[in-house]
Every structure is written in structure tokens, then in C-alpha cells.
């Protein structure tokens with residue numbers, strides 16, 4: 001009973017968070033309170049973002065990721081500018097007003113090219129926002145993309161614990177640089193998104209507490225979490241996937257800690273459970289990111305095994321999500337969907 005009051009008053013200090021993460025007896029009240037908070041701030045609105053996975057070529061070798069450079073079995077692709085623009089055109093007709101360009105750290109996609117793609121999208125679709133999710137770059141590069149018209153950037157910190165970061169990544173990458181990128185992005189003026197995988201190999205509850213603490217320091221506008229899912233051609237093949245329950249629990253905690261955040265119900269969540277995204281929305285998420293990439297490349301962006309929605313056309317995905325969102329008790333909104341801020 002006392003814990004119920006604590007949850008309802010949103011007094012989530014480290015001890016309480018630990019209890020919530022370790023035990024399932026608070027799950028129902030946690031979820032109900034998160035939904036209440038989300039409805040107070042965002043009502044029943046669910047924002048949609050059109051995801052364009054424009055390249056699966058990456059110079060990095062993150063051990064959990066199916067498109068890491070070390071995976072010699074991956075069939076590589078890169079969309080050209082016209083292909084990206086035609087994804088946007090199709091998305092625009094379906095009501096999308098945000099396009100998320102995501103990809104590996106592809107050395108051929110130069111800053112000049114990225115800027116030209118961003119400015120072409122902004123020119124042709126002036127009432128739309130462009131979000132980038134293209135990894136770790138120099139501050140000057142981020143500044144150039146911003147000047148070209150990108151206003152939002154997604155870069156998960158992945159884990160806030162240095163030893164865990166080392167377990168998941170090769171020596172060429174560092175948590176320090178990841179954090180530097182996030183703070184550079186904030187300083188430039190981007191709406192910044194960060195986040196982590198739930199149940200990544202070696203992750204402990206104490207790591208999750210550090211993740212929540214880091215997010216509280218960073219105060220991102222968007223927070224992306226989803227279950228870790230094994231990919232067969234990675235060093236972590238065969239590791240257990242992150243759990244639905246823990247992901248939902250964390251979504252609710254995030255909604256309580258960050259009432260104003262834009263939090264997606266991710267494709268990974270929909271992959272580990274047929275109703276994963278609906279459950280994610282009911283746990284506190286308020287964004288969905290259907291895929292706008294051409295069908296011929298969808299199955300090649302295999303971050304993890306058995307990814308859903310790789311065979312459907314954009315219109316089918318849009319229609320399917322509309323129904324899922326409605327069935328979950330919410331409503332898709334097609335405006336630009338900027339983050340609300342505390343007054």
C-alpha cells in the first residue's frame with residue numbers, strides 16, 4: 001500500500017526504482033499510474049514517425065548488432081537520394097510529418113551528402129521534421145546537419161556503465177565519446193533522443209539504475225528503449241532476448257520520470273510479442289515508428305533475428321498500426337508532433 005502511494009506520488013528514488021525493477025507485484029499500479037500521467041500530458045495521442053533505414057553499411061562492430069562491419073554474411077545496401085525522397089513522398093501521402101533517417105555509420109555517406117538529403121527533404125516537405133539517427137559524429141558534422149534543417153537526433157547511449165559498455169563494444173568505441181556526442185547535440189539545439197536495450201548481454205539491474213540516472217542527467221526529449229534481440233551472425237548469437245515484462249516495466253518508469261518525453265513503442269517490442277507495441281503504448285509509450293523503407297531492402301536491415309514488418313508496403317504498415325493503436329485505446333495523430341515541455 002505504501003509503495004502504491006509512492007508510485008502515485010512519483011517519488012522514485014534509487015531504492016524504489018530497484019524494488020520496481022526486481023519485483024512484479026507493482027506492475028499493475030505502475031502501468032496504471034504511467035498511463036494516467038501520459039494522458040494528463042499527451043491525452044490519447046500517439047505520434048507517428050516514418051522510419052527510413054537508408055544504409056546498412058557500418059564501420060562499427062557493436063557485438064550485438066546484425067549489421068556490424070564484422071558480419072560478413074550481411075548483404076549491404078545504401079539508398080540514393082532519389083530513393084529516400086520517394087520514401088518521403090509516399091510517407092507524406094500517408095500522413096507522416098516526421099521522417100527519421102537511420103543507418104549504420106556508412107563512410108561513403110559524407111556530411112555533404114547527408115546535408116544535401118536533409119535540405120532536399122526540407123525543401124520538398126517544408127511542414128515536416130527530419131530526424132537523424134546516424135551514430136557518432138564530430139560536433140562540426142552535427143552542426144552542419146542542423147544548419148541543413150535536421151532538428152531531432154536519436155542516439156541511444158546503450159549502457160551508462162563503462163564496463164558493460166566495454167562488454168558490448170570493441171575497444172575502438174567508448175562510452176565517453178557516446179556521451180560527448182549527446183551533449184554536443186543538446187548544445188547545438190537538437191531535440192535529442194537517447195536510450196538503451198533492455199536485457200542486453202551482461203546487463204544487471206544495477207546497470208539499469210545507472211541508465212535511468214544517466215537519462216535524468218541528460219534530460220532527453222525522446223527516450224527509445226526496446227528489448228535486446230539476438231542476431232545469429234553476432235558474437236552474442238544464442239544469448240537470451242530481453243523480456244517483455246522488464247521492457248514494459250521500464251517504459252512505465254520512464255513515463256513517470258519523464259512525463260513530457262516522446263517514447264516509442266519499438267519494432268523490437270513488437271518482435272518479441274505479437275501485441276508488444278500495443279502493450280508498450282499502454283505502459284506509457286506515445287510514439288510509433290512504422291517503416292517507410294522500400295520493401296526490397298527491409299529484410300537486409302537485420303539488427304536482430306525475426307524482425308517484423310519486413311514484407312509489408314508502407315501503406316499496409318500505416319493501416320495496420322492505425323488499427324493496433326486504436327485497439328490499444330489511443331489515437332494516431334499526424335501532425336509534426338513536437339515534444340511538449342514543462343511550463
Ligand code: SAM
Nearest residue numbers: 064065103104133134135156227228229303304
Ligand atoms: N548507427 C546508429 C547508432 O549507432 O545510433 C543508428 C543505427 S543502430 C542499428 C540503432 C539501434 O539499434 C542501436 O542504438 C541499438 O540500441 C539497436 N540495436 C542494435 N542491435 C540490436 C539488437 N540485437 N537488438 C535490439 N536492438 C538492437
Ligand code: FES
Nearest residue numbers: 058062065068104
Ligand atoms: Fe553500426 Fe549497428 S554496428 S549500426
